Amino acid sequence: MHRALSILPCLLALLLLMPAAHADRFEQHDDLEIHFNAMPTTRLSPEISEARSIPRSRLQGMVLISVLRDGESVPARLRGHVVDDAGDEREIQFREVREGDFVNTIGTFRINDLERLRFELEVRPRDGDARYPIRFSERFHVD
DSSP, rough: HHHHHHHHHHHHHHHTSOOOSSSEEEEEEEEEEEEEEEEGGGGGGGHHHHTTTTTOTTTTTEEEEEEEEETTTEEEEEEEEOOOOEEEEEEEEEEEETTTTTTEEEEEEOOOTEEEEEEEEEEETTTTTOOEEEEEEEEEOOO
């Protein structure tokens, strides 16, 4: 029982970085599904944080984006920022993370407790010239 409980945080962290089919939200654009999820980096286990080089911090959030076409991962370029309630913009620093044939794009940004941020993203699949806007809001509760 004790061993099972010690593995639980690692499993929960892995669930956060699972393929896009398990992401919280997605939008359909043409023949693409664009999945996205935002959270504080404190939700990552130390092992996942270290393996992905994502610092765990009460003041840092992350957004995870995955693009699929017919269930297959599609590499994409991302640009974007978050806007706080005061209207101030914060750029998101994006980078690609590969897990075998699957590609996720992870972006990090500064957060504050109980802050609602509006995400304004642009997704550009690498196999074309199309650009797709993704807009959503998220309130962050930091541990």
